[in-house]
Amino acid sequence: MGNGTSIGRVRGLGSSHHGTHHFLSSRLTAVGNLVLIPFLMISLALMPSHDYATVHAWAAKPLPATALILIMINTFHHARLGVQVMLEDYIHEEGGKIAAWLLVNLVPFAGAAFGIVSVVRIALGGA
Amino acid sequence: MAQAPGKRPLSPHLEIWRWGPAMLVSILHRITGNGLAFVGLALLLWWIGALAGGPASYQTFLDWVWLAPAGGLQTVTAILGKVVLVGLTWAFFQHMATGIRHFVLDIGAGYELEANARWSSLTILFSVAATSVFWAVVLLH
Numbered sequence: 001m002g003n004g005t006s007i008g009r010v011r012g013l014g015s016s017h018h019g020t021h022h023f024l025s026s027r028l029t030a031v032g033n034l035v036l037i038p039f040l041m042i043s044l045a046l047m048p049s050h051d052y053a054t055v056h057a058w059a060a061k062p063l064p065a066t067a068l069i070l071i072m073i074n075t076f077h078h079a080r081l082g083v084q085v086m087l088e089d090y091i092h093e094e095g096g097k098i099a100a101w102l103l104v105n106l107v108p109f110a111g112a113a114f115g116i117v118s119v120v121r122i123a124l125g126g127a
Numbered sequence: 128m129a130q131a132p133g134k135r136p137l138s139p140h141l142e143i144w145r146w147g148p149a150m151l152v153s154i155l156h157r158i159t160g161n162g163l164a165f166v167g168l169a170l171l172l173w174w175i176g177a178l179a180g181g182p183a184s185y186q187t188f189l190d191w192v193w194l195a196p197a198g199g200l201q202t203v204t205a206i207l208g209k210v211v212l213v214g215l216t217w218a219f220f221q222h223m224a225t226g227i228r229h230f231v232l233d234i235g236a237g238y239e240l241e242a243n244a245r246w247s248s249l250t251i252l253f254s255v256a257a258t259s260v261f262w263a264v265v266l267l268h
Binding site: 047059079083119 | 230
């Protein structure tokens with residue numbers, strides 16, 4: 001801790017030098033979502049039917065499959081950044097911080113991996 | 128100590144305020160964003176996982192979220208499914224509109240009181256209109 005002067009009291013409490021990266025990543029992935037999610041929603045809205053054959057045939061095509069995999073990467077990244085900010089604002093106890101740290105660093109990767117494996121299976125055959 | 132803690136001046140007006148559109152869309156941005164992250168992405172994974180699993184697992188997804196052919200508990204979850212899907216659509220459009228608003232604010236524009244309030248209100252108008260159009264297309268297409 002500091003020696004009681006104004007500068008001494010704030011030293012070490014400021015920027016961890018990752019702030020701009022977090023901020024810019026959030027904006028960058030937002031732009032990605034701005035393209036990807038409307039593509040998904042418009043595609044789903046315009047589908048003639050939502051039965052298995054129609055939806056599976058659509059998702060197996062190269063462009064939709066690529067978009068779906070990009071959603072698994074980009075949207076999960078964007079969600080991870082946003083949820084992290086929310087947790088930082090509301091969780092202040094050490095135990096809670098550790099739980100939040102685990103949640104934010106493990107769950108989005110697991111979810112995205114499951115999503116990508118699913119899209120690959122749809123696109124490259126299997127079921 | 129350069130400044131004794133607890134003796135800093137406090138605003139005399141901390142309790143004098145009323146809701147404004149900017150405050151509303153600010154908290155809505157957080158609520159819709161986290162709703163989309165926890166509920167939306169979970170549903171997205173269930174959907175894509177069911178689709179990857181084959182016709183039977185995809186039918187299970189449809190039955191529990193929308194169709195409810197078995198009745199009983201499925202009737203409840205299918206009503207819930209429709210409410211959640213419409214809610215997620217609105218949440219997406221609201222989050223998208225306030226996200227674009229944040230881009231404008233990021234470049235330092237749109238802070239004038241009147242413009243700020245007007246664009247804030249417009250995000251809500253947009254999200255409700257876009258949700259209606261989206262579901263009209265889905266259901267009438």
